[in-house]
Amino acid sequence: MSTPETPSPHGALDELPPxxxxxxxxxxxxxxxxxxxQIVLRRFFRHRAAVAAMVVLIGIVLLAFxxxxxGPIPGWWKFSPNQTGALANPSGSPTMSLPTWLGGTGxxxxxxxxxxxEAGRDVFARVMRGTQTSLTVMGIVGLVxxxxxxxxxALAGYYRGALDSWLMRFTDLVITIPVLVLGAILGSLAAGxxxxxxxxIFLGLAxxxxxxxxxxxxFLSLRxxxxxxxxxxxxxxxxxxxxxxxxxxxIGVIIVNQTLLMSSAILLETALSFVGxxxxxxxxxxxxxxxxxxxxxxxxPWLFWWPGMLIVTIALxxxxxxxxxxxxxxxRQKRIPSQRKMDRAAARTARSTAAAAEPGL
Amino acid sequence: xxxxxxxxxxxxxxxxxxxxxNKEQLIAARRVLLDLDTPVVIRYVKWLGNxxxxxxxxxxxxxxxxxxxxxxxxxxxLQLVSAATLLAxxxxxxxxxxxxxRQYTSFDYLITFVSFVLYSLPAFWVAVLLKQWGAxxxxxxxxDASQSWPAMIGAGLVFGVVAALAVGGDARRRVTGFAIGAxxxxxxxxYLSLSGWWSTPHLGPVLxxxxxxxxALAITTLSTGLRNxxxxxxxxxxxxxxxxxxTPLQYLFAYVPMNWPFALALGGVAIGSGWLVxxxxxxxxxxxxxxxxxxxxxxxxAMIFIDQVMQVWPKxxxxxxxxxxxxxxxxxxxxxxxxxxxxxxxxxxxxxxxPTLALLLISFAGYTRFSRASMLEVMGQDYIRxxxxxxxxxxxxxxxxxxxxxxxxLATIVPLDVVALFGGAIITEQVxxxxxxxxxxxxxxxxxxxxxxxxxxVITAGLxxxxxxxxxxxxxxxxxxxxxxx
Numbered sequence: 001m002s003t004p005e006t007p008s009p010h011g012a013l014d015e016l017p018p019x020x021x022x023x024x025x026x027x028x029x030x031x032x033x034x035x036x037x038q039i040v041l042r043r044f045f046r047h048r049a050a051v052a053a054m055v056v057l058i059g060i061v062l063l064a065f066x067x068x069x070x071g072p073i074p075g076w077w078k079f080s081p082n083q084t085g086a087l088a089n090p091s092g093s094p095t096m097s098l099p100t101w102l103g104g105t106g107x108x109x110x111x112x113x114x115x116x117x118e119a120g121r122d123v124f125a126r127v128m129r130g131t132q133t134s135l136t137v138m139g140i141v142g143l144v145x146x147x148x149x150x151x152x153x154a155l156a157g158y159y160r161g162a163l164d165s166w167l168m169r170f171t172d173l174v175i176t177i178p179v180l181v182l183g184a185i186l187g188s189l190a191a192g193x194x195x196x197x198x199x200x201i202f203l204g205l206a207x208x209x210x211x212x213x214x215x216x217x218x219f220l221s222l223r224x225x226x227x228x229x230x231x232x233x234x235x236x237x238x239x240x241x242x243x244x245x246x247x248x249x250x251i252g253v254i255i256v257n258q259t260l261l262m263s264s265a266i267l268l269e270t271a272l273s274f275v276g277x278x279x280x281x282x283x284x285x286x287x288x289x290x291x292x293x294x295x296x297x298x299x300x301p302w303l304f305w306w307p308g309m310l311i312v313t314i315a316l317x318x319x320x321x322x323x324x325x326x327x328x329x330x331x332r333q334k335r336i337p338s339q340r341k342m343d344r345a346a347a348r349t350a351r352s353t354a355a356a357a358e359p360g361l
Numbered sequence: 362x363x364x365x366x367x368x369x370x371x372x373x374x375x376x377x378x379x380x381x382x383n384k385e386q387l388i389a390a391r392r393v394l395l396d397l398d399t400p401v402v403i404r405y406v407k408w409l410g411n412x413x414x415x416x417x418x419x420x421x422x423x424x425x426x427x428x429x430x431x432x433x434x435x436x437x438x439l440q441l442v443s444a445a446t447l448l449a450x451x452x453x454x455x456x457x458x459x460x461x462x463r464q465y466t467s468f469d470y471l472i473t474f475v476s477f478v479l480y481s482l483p484a485f486w487v488a489v490l491l492k493q494w495g496a497x498x499x500x501x502x503x504x505d506a507s508q509s510w511p512a513m514i515g516a517g518l519v520f521g522v523v524a525a526l527a528v529g530g531d532a533r534r535r536v537t538g539f540a541i542g543a544x545x546x547x548x549x550x551x552y553l554s555l556s557g558w559w560s561t562p563h564l565g566p567v568l569x570x571x572x573x574x575x576x577a578l579a580i581t582t583l584s585t586g587l588r589n590x591x592x593x594x595x596x597x598x599x600x601x602x603x604x605x606x607x608t609p610l611q612y613l614f615a616y617v618p619m620n621w622p623f624a625l626a627l628g629g630v631a632i633g634s635g636w637l638v639x640x641x642x643x644x645x646x647x648x649x650x651x652x653x654x655x656x657x658x659x660x661x662x663a664m665i666f667i668d669q670v671m672q673v674w675p676k677x678x679x680x681x682x683x684x685x686x687x688x689x690x691x692x693x694x695x696x697x698x699x700x701x702x703x704x705x706x707x708x709x710x711x712x713x714x715x716p717t718l719a720l721l722l723i724s725f726a727g728y729t730r731f732s733r734a735s736m737l738e739v740m741g742q743d744y745i746r747x748x749x750x751x752x753x754x755x756x757x758x759x760x761x762x763x764x765x766x767x768x769x770x771l772a773t774i775v776p777l778d779v780v781a782l783f784g785g786a787i788i789t790e791q792v793x794x795x796x797x798x799x800x801x802x803x804x805x806x807x808x809x810x811x812x813x814x815x816x817x818x819v820i821t822a823g824l825x826x827x828x829x830x831x832x833x834x835x836x837x838x839x840x841x842x843x844x845x846x847x
Contacts, residue, residue, distance in 0.1 A: 176826060177821065178781060180788075181821065267484075277803075312483070
């Protein structure tokens with residue numbers, strides 16, 4: 001499916017018209033001696049937007065988890081999310097300001113860079129706590145949904161027959177109910193201290209359907225392939241065939257879908273918390289922060305902007321990473337150099353031929 | 362589902378926390394009211410029996426019958442979803458197709474980036490932003506409607522750049538595109554600002570004629586090409602017909618009380634007469650002419666309708682219930698407004714504006730991505746190469762061979778999408794306080810009323826099943842390779 005068959009060095013290449021042979025040779029040279037994973041990794045790192053998104057996302061994760069610490073471990077930020085204090089600026093506006101040449105009052109971070117809310121709580125710490133929760137929920141949803149989805153899809157696609165039709169009818173049943181609705185109903189069970197984890201697991205249990213369908217489709221086509229027959233003839237058990245032979249071959253579909261699922265998971269969780277059906281009071285999430293502060297939009301806009309910007313940034317970066325993954329895993333993907341690059345390459349060859357010709361003169 | 366809902370709601374919560382002296386009695390009374398002592402499975406069977414006989418039950422907190430509640434909610438949601446979906450499909454597909462035709466250009470990259478950003482926007486955040494910023498800002502603007510020159514020129518320049526990127530081609534074509542886009546936008550904005558259009562919006566026969574001719578040209582270009590004189594003639598004669606009928610229609614609207622069936626019937630008559638005009642122009646391909654003319658007639662009649670709605674703007678603007686702040690943020694109609702059909706229609710529109718925009722922004726991104734991918738796939742097919750090799754014009758290749766085929770997969774996701782929106786406009790409805798389906802669901806969940814929740818679930822699930830069947834049938838009808846009874 002992915003690695004082009006290696007043509008014998010002379011025979012196959014000679015049969016092709018010369019231009020195509022050259023093109024093939026160039027393409028093959030690029031992937032020579034690399035494993036499938038290395039090829040995919042290379043393609044991914046060539047996708048500039050995806051790499052930039054990855055850097056930003058890692059930055060956000062580090063910032064969120066180190067600044068205020070996780071659980072009992074303290075972070076480097078001096079305020080904690082629920083600690084109240086005196087207002088530094090009137091009405092708690094942010095102390096962060098831009099350099100003067102950007103229209104600010106001079107570059108400064110100050111005590112409360114994101115400002116404070118009406119109770120004097122530090123917004124930066126609260127937003128970071130919310131980001132932690134939202135990121136955790138996103139991760140758990142991705143994990144749970146992919147486990148259930150892979151299991152259902154793999155069993156249905158591998159065994160076919162009655163099991164397949166039962167599992168798929170069940171999937172159809174879950175699909176008929178909007179995820180948001182299912183999440184709202186299940187989410188109202190998940191109040192209390194450990195609520196965030198419970199909510200994430202429930203959301204994962206509501207959003208595995210697309211992945212199950214995709215994996216089933218992939219398995220249906222994979223099980224007809226020769227290497228599966230070979231494994232079966234060699235006496236491999238069903239479990240070994242599924243997990244060792246077929247699953248690694250459908251990993252591209254799974255990873256891409258899971259990434260996109262995670263970006264929708266963070267939007268889903270924040271939306272639920274916004275309506276008041278998701279993360280609740282003692283816990284903090286980005287959506288809940290927006291809900292809490294939306295009334296204060298006119299008087300304290302910074303309470304509203306930061307959580308929103310963080311949600312958008314996280315969802316956007318995850319989407320871009322997913323896009324990069326899709327390109328990297330797509331075997332049909334060919335790189336078409338832009339006109340400018342072609343011109344530059346042509347100019348370079350012209351120069352080098354000129355340089356080569358000169359000594360001869 | 363019934364079991365799950367019944368586990369997740371807690372109808373006794375408010376009583377358990379209450380401090381009233383007769384707490385025990387109250388709890389007992391409510392247990393009887395809600396039949397909570399019966400096991401949940403039996404309650405489910407009871408509910409199912411009632412449901413099958415057409416009794417949806419009552420919501421116990423408000424005492425309203427669920428059927429009545431649903432009626433209003435469905436209408437409100439339908440208004441919102443239909444407008445948003447139609448516009449999103451129209452714009453999304455158009456932009457997606459152009460983006461696909463200009464693959465790997467700056468325009469394509471720009472659209473890809475914008476659609477990614479829109480895709481990542483949380484619906485509630487956009488909705489709150491629109492409500493707090495858009496509504497207040499626009500209302501302030503309408504109170505003193507004038508734009509500064511730099512703003513108008515700036516908008517013109519931005520539009521010009523987008524136009525230049527969209528037309529593509531060589532430098533000269535781009536410069537022309539930029540100039541036309543920039544000048545046209547600035548001129549339109551200047552006209553609107555200087556003629557006081559914002560405070561007394563109107564179209565009038567002149568504008569209808571100008572815009573209608575534009576529509577006629579555009580529709581003809583896309584569907585048959587300007588070379589087809591008969592088609593162009595029939596489209597233009599429909600515009601003339603519309604202008605001639607403009608004045609008589611004003612009298613009709615003034616003296617005959619209006620309602621929606623009548624308006625839709627008039628629209629139908631307009632499309633029919635457009636079709637007839639196309640027939641009368643005759644020629645070997647009169648089918649195409651009548652199609653073009655019918656589409657033009659639809660556009661012209663819609664403009665006459667909008668013009669009529671706009672004419673009541675000053676009256677609406679100064680109505681005591683509005684107080685000069687027309688863009689509403691809450692509900693789906695203004696209470697105590699009064700007025701005739703036109704005023705109420707305008708009122709519905711001002712209430713629809715912001716929620717529609719919020720939904721539009723997000724589904725627009727999805728349709729753009731989808732139609733771009735689908736168009737790219739189709740344009741890589743062999744039959745496109747064949748069509749080009751036959752020497753067909755680029756318009757025929759793109760519109761007839763490319764566009765039509767790329768719409769097949771789209772036709773199958775639209776029903777699913779509409780249903781998803783129908784059940785899932787929850788957030789938008791919540792923020793804008795529209796009494797729709799989503800609002801009904803959230804409120805019932807808060808109030809722990811199981812009957813409305815179940816009715817909501819049954820309706821959304823039923824619609825989803827219907828939409829799936831519909832999508833399969835549409836696919837089979839559009840794609841001859843698929844047989845239903847295979």
